[in-house]
Amino acid sequence: MGRITKGSKGIPEPADRRTSLDRHSARQPPRWAEWLLSQFSPVGLEDELQGDLQEMYTYWVKMVGLRGARWRYSLAVLRLIRPFSRSRTGPTQAYSQPPILSPTMLLNYVKVAWRNLLRSKSFSSINVLGLTLGLTCCMLLTLYIRSEWSFDTHHQHARELYLLGSRSTVGQNAGREHAAVSAPYGPALKAEYPEIIQMARLYMADEKSLLQVREQGKPLQSFYETKGYQVDSTFFDLFTYAFIEGNPHKALTDPHSVVLSEEVAAKLFGSASALGRLVRIGGDAGLSEDFKVTGVYRTSATNSHIDARFFLPIYTGDIGHFLREGHPDFANNNMFLTYLRLQPNTAVQALAAKLPAFIEKYARADLKLVGFDQQLFLVPVPDLHLYAHFPSVVTPTNSVIYLYMIGSIALFTLLIACINFMNLATARSAKRAAEVGVRKVMGAHQGALVWQFLGESIVLTFLAFLIALALGILLLPLFNQLTGKALSIREFVEPQILLIFLGMALLTGLLAGSYPAFYLSLFNPAKVLKGKFTNSLSAVALRKGLVVFQFVVSVGLVLASFVIQKQMHYLRDKPLGFTQNQQIAIPFRSGDSRTTYTAFRNEILQNNQVVSAAGTQFYPGIANLSDMVFHRPDQSVEQGHDIRTNRVDFEYLQTMGFRLKQGRMFSRQFPGDTANRIVVNEATLRQFQIPETNAIGQHLNFDWQGETIPFEIVGVVHDFHYEDLHQPITPYAFMLSRRPSFNYIIVHVNTADMTNILGFLEQKWKTLRPDEPFEYTFLNEDFQKNYHAENRTSRIVRTFTLISILISCLGLFGLATFSAQQRTKEIGVRKVLGASVASIVLLLSKDFLKLVLIAIGIASPLAWYAMHQWLQIFEYRIAIPWWVFVAAGALALVLAFITISLQSLKTALTNPVKSLRSE
């Protein structure tokens, strides 16, 4: 007797999970239904029902098949569980059919609801409009959040994928985290640890590549394509791409193969099959060689941080050559994103704990040569977009904090719309009081009335929902522009998402309707039918409280967007310590191009619009990757500190417009200016406790392979931001390069016609490097790229703040209208007795403005605290000025006043003859 315990039918874990799942489901009814039945069976019948249904299930499987059986089982469970099972109250049942099931009553409800909607068109439209706006916001932001959240979750092995990150440290310096490591890490890790099933590296060679198709009998076709990445042939063993043509696991084994996205394939070859056809690819990756198409994959709606448009093998182009012949070591060329796929159920912590030992075994020797230490860590691939602290991994990342922020804005907007509904419904309850009284006298239960009013609000919400759906689809392109996403209508009407939206609408309806429904249904019929109706004090207080809440949210949002915007302005406009504008950075992407540096520089200096030009390894706004540990001559090596270093040409400091504080800049006039003289920033002096006055001529020593190399300080420049303003300024030193081998040339121009000068630069480049594409960036734009997530969030917050204020004002307008209507007579009498229009407007506005003032009082400290917390992520930030509170408060007051005045002015101007004549 008794039940078999759950444990005894435990399923052994066979190797292949899918087949075991199928077998399980054939034998077992749906789990959720079983669970429901076990939890919610009518009291005393648990055992027999479970047993009976199990027997029935076996029978149904035989009779109608698996799907039918599961379906019938679920239906039966839903009908049998509490509270749907037949109540056991006996034969009186026949008379107490719930009104919700009686068609006549339902029809009456619908009719009364419809008449009410029509009777007060303005209030209904305020409600519908508010709810529509709220729902639209919520829908769009839900799509946005869902899309941001779904990054890289679609890969078949998503849970086993990790990115190898590194933290390079020198001395006691905390170091920086990098998403990329050097080439040998991936293969060596895979060989060392059996937990790692597979690894793949990704390298981004060119920002833009030239793709050409020349086929017989057709004109040559050329396209520029972005987002072509070089990957190991194992890449598709890690990441899931839906191949339309070709075999993902063999696609990239040949160095001269290419895998195209559907879109690129269509662009190059039209609708015909692309497989086996040839594409000539330019740039560092392709070197203008022919590549055979070995695969085409579907560009899916799912998000991945790897937004590739085509893939090339890593063993091709410049980087292929480097990997084969360049003897890559563990310390230099940290430019390969290395992904690992682990065995299922690997303890990641345990693997991570082994990584220091790996460094010791493989990388120590190489690291010693360059003088820094490196730690490795693993980041789950699905976390890269929202949780990792890299500003970008292939694509710019976002922060989960911003998603929470946006999510709460969406919720608040909807909540404000709900409050509008509640307030208008309860304020106007007098209109429905008689109806409630009559219904109660006729024998309606409170429950029936509650359902009636809830039903009304749900119907109204659904009306709003339908409009919102249309509006959302209409606004999608605008929204995409705002967020920089590419959401499609297809995502909008996905069944799953529609279901979520529908649930959202239903919840909104319930929430908005709940309070009015209970409030209205509690009326005492004897009182209301006598005509003695007063809004209860507590209801009025609650209504006021809700208005205050609405404005707290609105004012808070306004404050937040003010502060965010001010900080963004600050980020954009803060003097960085050098000249940002009119600076063009041109990269040298190949060794050959580097050798043409001097020639190129001489050529472009001929143009009188080019003020100066100089080569450098790094420039502010991009990662400054090199650093060295220096120590004062009177101190030991262990007391040294890390200094970021940058090897530059003589004129670099002048070109960038750094401001000199002490000494001098590098100059060709001083033959003694060699690689062993440095110009440092103020932070360096502070760090090494060197007084500013005797900084010049002071030496800093650098130990390298047991040898001490002294560097002489010849100049000190004012502190400048070489990184974005999230980061503090740390010691920095410029040194001259022994031979001109620079990654970039910075060209400072003085022109109003940027196009012209860019054309000139490109032409000069083409004469020297005819087969290499000319690229450039603007220095100020490079700096702004670091604020991508902030800029986007700021735009979204701003827009939706506006909408939430609009909805709040709508509600206020409704309430003002209502109170003006109520006091028509009073105002008529006042006017007859000689009150001025101004005094009446003030009378009508006073109550509401008081509420708004209270809201400002509550919102200000809350917003201050929240924004203060947010600002902590920036090392350089604004102090929240007092006037933003005044401005936000004034804005709210003015908006509220205008809203109320629209109505109160109208009432105040009405001729008292009209308002008083009816009595």
Added chain:
Amino acid sequence: MKRPFLGELEEVVLLTVAALQELAYCASITQTIDQQMARSISFPTVHTTLQRLEEKGFVSSQMGGATSERGGRQKRLFTVTVAGQRALIECRQVRSQLWEQIPTPVLQLWGV
């Protein structure tokens, strides 16, 4: 008070209980009806009908007979009470009376 009335569905279920004798429990009754009648009555309906019959006093029930095919859980076995028997017999009598009132030629015309 009016004597509890036996509905058509209740009659079918009650008859099946009588037919199955000591094997009558909800699942077996549903399956029998499903197989022998051209119409399918859902399990929850049979379950509710049985409860109603029990409330009206036409059947009585007791727990028993756990088998492995039902996961070792007990079943509720139903038996027809005296009142139930009477109700069934009465039902049948009413029907036969009505049948007998149909003139024989008409019945012959129907081919019965």
